[in-house]
Amino acid sequence: MDFKQIQELVKMINKSNISELSIEQDKFKITIKQKDNEAQIITVPAAAPVQMVPAGIPAQPAAPAAAPKAEAAPAAPKADNLVTVKSPMIGTFYRSAGPDKAPFVNVGDEIAPGKVVCIIEAMKLFNEIESEVSGKIVKVLVDDASPVEYDQPLFLVEP
Known part of the structure; x- marks a missing residue:
């Protein structure tokens, strides 16, 4: 198109x-x-x-392979006490510094203000996104190497 x-x-x-x-x-x-x-x-x-x-x-599913996969989720903490880490810009979200590198954070990791949680590529510039809150990562809301919008939720953090 x-x-x-x-x-x-x-x-x-x-x-x-x-x-x-x-x-x-x-x-x-x-x-x-x-x-x-x-x-x-x-x-x-x-x-x-x-x-x-x-x-x-x-919408009718195009094929059985296109159907969403059901995932068994463990008991999640109450959503009312979770803090959302949001994207400060439009770009491409990366969980690690490179394809062969470990992710900056995983579910269950403790974070503190200033800790790098991801990278967002915008106009060929790689911007390290630092946490502004402290707590434990409960959920990663965006897939690696996917586009993100300004103010889009990236992580859920339990303070």
Whole structure:
């Protein structure tokens, strides 16, 4: 999908009453959401066949392999006392300094203010993201090497 096609989709979404549109092709996925009469574009790599989903209509799974995997989660601590570490910028999230390096933090690790928890690559610059809170990592909310938005939750921390 080229830039001109994306622009046309945004114009059509703005003129319609559709609140969300998702399209997946080969290794490309785009989601366009309307927020306060303004379209927002989110693109991520994907491996699913083409799928167009207007808001309010459930999407049919393309194949059994595309179905979400059920994971057994241990008893999670109460969500009301968790602190969220959020992305300070738009970019690509990395849990470690390199593919052969260990992650900066894992679930169960103790962190303190100033400890590097991840790297976000923006415009070919690798920015170390430091914790502003102390506590224990309860959950990593973003997959390694995936795009993140400004203020997107990255980690849940139990203070």
